[in-house]
Amino acid sequence: MSIAAQLVGVSVRTNGVQRLSPTSIEIPAGRITAVVGRNGSGKSTLLSLLAGELAPDTGHVEIDGLPLAGLSTRGLAQRRALLSQERHVSFGFTVENVVSWGRVAWRGTPRSRDDQRVINEALIRHDLAHIRRRAVTSLSGGERTRVHLARVQAQQSALLLLDEADADLDLVTRQALDESLREHANSGGTVIVVSHDVARMRHACDDVILLREGAALLHGPAAEGLNRSALRDAFGIDVPWD
């Protein structure tokens, strides 16, 4: 199994608080990995490290065997995409405009020849083709989510990071999100999801990383790892769990 991303002896300390104890993690390619834990357990820190937004105090982070520290903003964007909870777009850009921003990372490269084809495919895949000229500011919450999913898909990065991207989605939109993540993984991509929807993660994800107070308690298959005793360790309470 090939490694999509890894943390090698990484630790982070900000304002005197240990956000992440020295940690080494290998994220397998072609799989969906959930990062689960309480607020402040280090989930967002872990994701920011993998996104290259945060530099570790010790150790280093790699994507595809390349140290992130040596990559430019664009180099990073060609290798990983990020979907956050942010759905707000300033000004009334059209759906197609916003999806086309997924191609910024490939400007001036031979792959930019595919821009229009990739954008069209993403619009069709996320059922946006008929509203491609609508202003994003006029869309419903679910439609906006699909616009950002299409944008991130158009970025064509192998590694997809989701930072609580499901936070304000209803059941239907969460299911659509999970389907498109599965599709990404099936086509060889890798997905890392930070989410509080633990019950859903068990079914939607292949692997789980369980964090507590900046340390990884567990890293393994989600179906086995997300059990009552592991959750008690991570959250410190008895979680109703079947």
Place this chain on the structure above:
Amino acid sequence: MTRRLPWVLTSVIMLVGLAVISAAALRLGAAESTSEIVMSIRAPRVVMALVVGMGLAVAGVLLQGSLRNPLADPALVGISAGAALGAVIAAAVGATFGTFATGGAATVGAGIAMVIVVWAATRDGRPEIVTLLLSGVAVAAFAAAVVSVIVSLSPSAGVRSLSFWTSGSLALATWEGAVTVAVFTVAGLAVAATVVSSLDVLALGDRDAAAAGINVAGVRYRALAAVVLLIGAGVAAVGVIAFVGLVVPHMMRIIIGPRTGPLVAVSGLAGALLLLIADTAARLAFGPFELPVGAVTALVGAPVFFLLLWRTRVSQGGWA
């Protein structure tokens, strides 16, 4: 579907409007249209209106896009007042109006005001709009106060009247002044051209724009540098003209949509047209008395600002 006009067609309409209004502005006036009056008084004034209006409107587009906010205007955030202070200081120490020296000093003043306002409003690497507008008020008030002190104490007739600096006037436009402003405007447009295609993506918010591959700080600071170049020399030549930079981009966004590249082109032309119309109206409406052009733009612009404020507040569900 959102109905929008193609930007090329809109530009052509603006260009026709510019040609018609320019021709009218050159012919109309209290005095007889001798070639002397047309060439040495009206023509530089028309050119000045065009370049200053263009600079103000394009600066508005860049400011609003880089700060992700439709309420930003060079005068409202204090940059124009900083430019006025720079120009007045230069004039007080002997520089002549409408020259490169006062234009350059005003550009430095605009830059200092920009740095202060943006620094004060930046939190977690991102400028916050309410603080930005409030810091703008503070910087503008302070700069205007220093301008009024210098104007009051100055024995030099060259420093001219206070109302010139606070409401703006094109009455004293010269060829040298118009050419100076044009040079700075071209420099500002050249800097702007390097960021227009990236500026759109900032609408995602800093984090998502960076993840998409945009160097957010670099794009934002280059856009703001272009604003300083577009504003400074114009203020030195004609004083502070508010609301053109606010109203024009907003109206053009409704007509052609928000993409920065087309918006810069169309707003530049529309700003030139609007200021030319406003100045011609200021000159002719109550002839032989002349209104300050800044008063004319404020009469139209302030209500629009109020509406915009209202709508933004409703759409954001309040400020705090």
